[in-house]
Amino acid sequence: MRKVFIFASIFSLLIYGIFSAPEKYAYIQWEPVKDVEGYKIQLRKKGSETILQEEECSKPYYSVKSMKKGFYEFRLAPLNVLGKPIVWSNWNQLEIRVSKQPGLERAENVKIKKGNNSDTLSIKGENLSKASKLDFQSKDHSFRPSKVNVKSSKEIDIVINTENIQPGVYDLNVKNPYNKSIKKKGFLTIEEKQDTVVLNEKRIAKKENQSKQLSEYEEEVNKKKESNTPEPIKNNNPQSSDRKEEIVKPFEKKKEPKKETLAVVEKKEEPKKETEPVKSVTVVTQKKKEPELEPKKDIVKPTEPIQKKEPVPVAKERPVKKKKAEGIREVERNPSTDPVIDYSRYNGLGLEAYLSMIKKLGSNCGSGALPDYLLSRCAKNHVLLNLNNLERRNMYNFLRLRSSNYFTRQEAYNYFSSNCKHRMRATAEYLQESKKEKKFDSLEKNLVEITIEFMGKCK
Incomplete structure (x- = not known):
């Protein structure tokens, strides 16, 4: 009973997937169990209870190269000395895919302008699947699609966001598992983003606007001139010998400059004082008397010669060896x-x-x-x-x-x-x-x- 319990506790974590090898060497592999005579494996379709295969094997792996592609379930059991299962594992999911050489239809070069929007492209060919990996490469740059939607084995839709992609000509690479790939040269061209504003149109509009403003300004100036000129005065005096209308210009008084009165102030001249010649003056600067210092006493010189102090040698620190931990x-x-x-x-x-x-x-x-x-x-x-x-x-x-x-x-x-x-x-x-x-x-x-x-x- 103890041995059965040990197997039951270990075998639940026993299986860890399909062995990563080429298509003709596809295997299911699991951790080996000690002291057993072999293993038994059962396979069935996903969702079905009918056992398709039940075989015994001595090694911790089983070949599935004879099975068709699809979704399956399998479980394992180690065998005792009598060849009977000790304990069965849980049913595990298994998907078998057949990797084939991909193909691409002939297509013209696709051109996309760089921008903030995402563009969707449709790629048509053969043997395309979810396991197919797509990437675009140029001489200096490469990128992958942001989204991939597999419609069928002959068509895939991809979404490309060109915001962070460098302009240039890119080749398309389609790779299926186990190094089965195909390359389409010059499939995609990403062009530089062009400005939508035309400079010539801007200049023409600017000139038209300036000419319009200038004409409006001239009209306003002419109107002001007309409003400032006086209307002609008619001579309506019936006693005048000449009854014809005469135009009399208005009398304009000339502005005379204002006369400014200037007050003249006579300055009285003061009598000049006679200056005497300056005699030479001697300037005497008195120095401040400094306090008298006491006479210096004689300095007694030492009879013995002074010995120079030699530098005391400093002891160098020795590196301390770290103690080793036990064991x-x-x-x-x-x-x-x-x-x-x-x-x-x-x-x-x-x-x-x-x-x-x-x-x-x-x-x-x-x-x-x-x-x-x-x-x-x-x-x-x-x-x-x-x-x-x-x-x-x-x-x-x-x-x-x-x-x-x-x-x-x-x-x-x-x-x-x-x-x-x-x-x-x-x-x-x-x-x-x-x-x-x-x-x-x-x-x-x-x-x-x-x-x-x-x-x-x-x-």
């Missing part, structure tokens, strides 16, 4: 400046030379699994890794390839097959030898082949 001791490792070992050129070393170099690094931590070059501190129950550069990370994952743990080796395969910077000659030679000597299962054998193929393509 922790510092790692004594070889310095990185060891002239015998060149850490920066070890990627080109062969397998034997690389292993001998690792032995030279030494291991004083106690476990002996990792060299001191990869450690920053060694504690009683754990170690702290020092993976601050590429050389240390490559060495660490190389040692993980030789681990007895299956999942540790799997992570190392993924590391060396993810980036060409991780490629090493020693890793390639080790994988070639282990592929011939060791007996791998089909899944690990495929991982080794993928890693070797990837490292061979790197230049």
